[in-house]
Amino acid sequence: MKAAAFQPVYTKIKALTKATCTLEASGVQYDELAWVDGRTAQVIKVDGSSVTLQVFSGTEGIGTKAKVVFSGSPPQLKLSPLLAGRYFNAFGIAIDDGSELQAEERDVKGQTVNPVRRQLPSEFLATGIAGIDLNNTLVTGQKIPFFANPDQPYNQILAEVALRADSDRIILGGMGISHDDYLMFREKFEQSGASDKIVSYINTSEDPPLERLLIPDLVCTTAEYFAYEKQEKVLVLLSDMTLYADALAIVSNKMDQIPSKDAMPGSLYSDLARIYEKAVQFQEGGSITIIAVTSLNDGDITHAIPDNTGYITEGQLYLKKDPESGLTIIDPFRSLSRLKQNVIGIKTREDHPQLMNALVRLYADAAEARSKKENGFDLNAYDLRSLKFAQAYVRDLLDVQLNIGPEEMLDRGWKLLSDHFEPFEIGIRQKFIDTYWPK
């Protein structure tokens, strides 16, 4: 990270905030990378001859005579198949014991895929978790976050889903995850025997928060390299996007921008969309599927971060604890996979869509019965049946610990229906009832 010989060194800083510094400089490009006393920084504003830099590791200890050197180009990343199996920090520097990579450098801000050159995502991505495969079926090329409260084991589940899903390549972007979770990912990856198909970019909660801002670009550029140039099926994991957005808010605040909802920058939607829209199914065969984590504050999904996320992603998976059994499940009510329509009943068995909806609707009846019970009302026979059904539904299908195939899920679903209901109560097309109702 040394300046080229012809690059001038600036030593007069005009202004400093916690996240930025401003100086007089000429010939500077917007988005250009720079170093302030060796710390990585990026140009975020040009105003006449005055240039504002965002210093990723913070400006603590930076003096007004700090040395500023410009790199002459926007942030770049070395791309090579040798990235596989390695761990890097937010600047793309190896944090494992491996050797330094020798490879071609590329700009990290990729271009937009022309929408007419995208392929309709239509390949079923099985995870063995019924809360996903049955109720919220994933498709390669999809982007979807887990919405989870801090007490949920979201990173464990993310790792589990990633390792179970069929992919050629996994790219993990850790943003502000705890060191413990980082070690958990490493351990799970190594145990799985698949660690040489995984590339990780890690910023833990010990690292400066603004460094997180670099992670998604590194991850997406790497993903695009493997998916577009190598035609691989790439799975991207991003955790935790809430902490990424918090870092965006810090910069925007130090830039004196007027905050919009929840103190988030007005551009939050576009900032998040730029990352999530990297999910794609290329016509040439490669694909990028993004599974992210957006942690919630006490289940509040109206907060600007989950709210904007929900408008961008193709659905969301809510993790919650089932109140009766204590099992972790994927909430069938609030969760959604928008792309499931491309595969359910087409790539999976024909009865899948209607069966799935019927199960969820009847589970809703159980929820109503439960609230009736809590309010001290007598339950009628139907209520009691639906409560029994709900227990079995959670136990036999929704529990995230289960690992079952798609046909088995459907068969279990029909079994649950016939154990607790009559055919006319389930609102499914007669044709399917005739074929699949257990005799």
Add this chain to the structure above:
Amino acid sequence: MTKGKIIGILSNLIQIKVLDSVKQNEICFVEKGSQRLMAEVIKINGAIAFAQLFEAGTGLQAGDEVSFTGELLEVSLGPGLLSKNFDGLQNDLEAMPGSFIKTGQRSPALDLSQSHKFSPLANVGNTLMAGSIIGEVPEKALKHKIMLPFKFKGAYKLLEVAHAGVYKLDDCIAKVEGEDGRVHEITMVQKWPVKWPIKVYKEKSRPSDIFQTGLRVIDTLNPITEGGTAYIPGAFGTGKTVLQQAIAKNNRADVVILVACGERANEVVEIFHSFPELEDLATGGKLKDKTTIVCNTSNMPVAAREASVYVGMTMAEYYRCMGYKVLLLADSTSRWAQALREMSNRMEELPGTDAFPVELPAVIANFYGRAGITKMADNRRGSVTFLGTVSPAGGNFKEPVTESTSKVARCFYALSQKRADAKRYPAIDPLGSYSRYLDYEEFQQFSEKHIEKDWIKKVNKAKTLLSKGIEARDQISILGDDSVPLDYHLDFWKSELIDFAFIQQDSFDAIDMNSSLERQSFQLNRVLEVCDRSYEFEDFSAVSQHYKKLINLFKQMNYSDFNSEDFKKFNQQIEDEFKAEQIPAS
């Protein structure tokens, strides 16, 4: 042309020191090596112009040259727009090579070297005004009218017009002489600045006819009219996009313009994928042939989001001038408003509510105002029906975009989170939503004549039953099943019947997704008739048993072709259900 130099860069806002005169909203280009990056002037202060870049600002430097065009943001209007896929600035996406869109890449909306079969309709010596028809060109199923360009002011005399034959788009097909004696050459293509409404019509009239969407909860309960406006607000996951796509598929318009504004790319891909296969209900041709897509997805330049809705509206107005029934769909107008907010924020303007620019309500009102039915000088009638979705932050309708839209759009389709959670789709709240057109005398006359007698009375009756059902449900949940009179259960289950049998509709089922007006009227009458019968029930669980069986039969009917054997069979089973279960108490 005026030149300038960049002196400031903040994301996609650039400040330019200009050397000569410059216009508000003028288009300029930053010359960056071989790249030319397009930008629009949005503020001028002394010799400094502020411009929004339709690209990312990466790599730009202070001192980079800027050249101004003297033009506002304009679109090309001419034969060949239908079935095209444009970006937010009317670049033809299909014509761009490669999988990725390169910075500064452009491709013209219409290929001027393309030939079309022109037939003259006006005669030499005729007096023409802007919008007068000179000739026509077949375009897919339509006759694309070639009109005197809208920018022409006053009367013109037709001096020459080309004979019927094949001409290139930029060939001269007519010569006209203005009142000042100047002669102008006319081609089949004209340009128009997108932010100006095309007002070459003689009058705008009040809407009267229904605009069919094939959705029962809209057409019957809260109809939108031809030339009408509607908005659909809803939190994410409540089915806005599915709903809009269902309308895009089921309508009977001549031309559909879909604007994907700052939304997901995969949703547009789905349209690219499905529309060429789907049949257009109006003509029996392919749906793709009457559809033009303007697509500026969320990862495409933010500034072009605003442009995209105007580009869509301008093309819609253009086909309306020809005398066609145009449907314009925009998903989502909130993304456009957010783009305005981002820019206003970068310009350090004093913010209005939720940091949106203070002119937001006026901007939205003007835009919705461009829809409507118009009559041209020769009495040809065309319409733009506009449906916009709104994505309220946090699903809360008390926010500036939803509120501003509510003041101008005549139909309101509220998507309810509760209905979506219960998988009751479409999640349009039947009572919370409204159509102001139901109160229009013009629409009342239309429905009496073209749907059936006393139609609106029946619609209101269904709504009354629904609201009684909600009251009953509340009472039951407060007092408990046993502590309320049986009538409450009856009321509740009648409303459930209307909900399940009529309001809910499966957009993914080939039959149920689209219901003709005839079928809707049959269904409404049938449901109301069933609700009217009164019976003695033993207890409340007998009530629910009875209605659940009915609901099941109605659902099976909805999944069957109208008046097919299956349909009649299930209809008969409804009768049998009455005979088997209960004895009429009369």
